[in-house]
Amino acid sequence: MSYEGWILLTGALVGITCGIVGCFLILRKMAMLADAISHTVLLGIVGAFLVSHSMAGVPMFIGAIIVGLLTAFFVQLLDSLRVQSDAAIGVVFTSLFALGVILLSLFASRVHLDVDHALMGEIAFVPWDTLEIFGKEMGPKAVWMLGFVLLADLAIILLFYKELKITSFDPQMAAALGIPVLLIHYLLMGMLSITTVASFDSVGAILVVAMLIVPGAAAYLLTDRLSVMLVLSAAIGALSAVFGYYLAVWFNVSISGMMAAAAGGIFAAVFIFSPKHGLIAKWAANRKISRYS
Secondary structure: HHHHHHHHHHHHHHHHHHHHHHHHHHHHOOOHHHHHHHHHHHHHHHHHHHHHHOOHHHHHHHHHHHHHHHHHHHHHHHHOOOHHHHHHHHHHHHHHHHHHHHHHHOOOOOOOOHHHHHHHHOOHHHHHHHEEEEEEEEEEEEHHHHHHHHHHHHHHHHHHHHHHHHHHHHHHHHHHHOOOOHHHHHHHHHHHHHHHHHHHHHHHHHHHHHHHHHHHHHHOOOOOOOHHHHHHHHHHHHHHHHHHHHHHHHHOOOOHHHHHHHHHHHHHHHHEEEEEEEOHHHHHHHHHHHHOO
């Protein structure tokens, strides 16, 4: 595959993987928790490096999952203590991210981790960091990692689709039916953590947040069915990556930044032209009501 092809594939995998996980965050009104975890996993990555002295994928995954679950736990703990949910997310997010930055500056300043790289990433370098098996190049490591995480996320969604659906729409009814609501919540947080860290190194936190929130929000305006929403969100995420790449090449700007901007552009179009929930559809419905009233 060509250099351009690997970048497009990486961006599409990020869009698809983050898009399907983001749907459940949108439905649970937890979109900003994605922003928090996408930043606090820096603490998990730094912690995993300090313990293992390795930048291998497995320690990174373990560190990210631990810190992602800790972030969700602390947010829920503060929320149960009557701290407003947005304030709880802000406190936990800034505290854990700041701790990660401090540890990075003190103990890991000589490795290729740095705050700018964590926030912005550089997808253009992905094709050069390849996986070798028995001396044969098998393609970029990021593609393999994202592919593995996508399959893991799809497997979890298929296995626990009913539980995820009910707890997202009506957690009280789910509890009454005997579904372990808290366990499903932390399962989703684990999915969010591994999805974030798989995307983190190649595209940075900014694009991860955009892909976790924007495709799902756009799909939410297009359908009332969860299964369709998941497919549409994945498609919008992939299209955002493709359009963003070619726009970035055309304007000679940041690829990750333009991918995020393309996702925002698609959302704006959906927000205006959605056949049921768009501005034009609502204006036409209000005009029809006023005409017959």
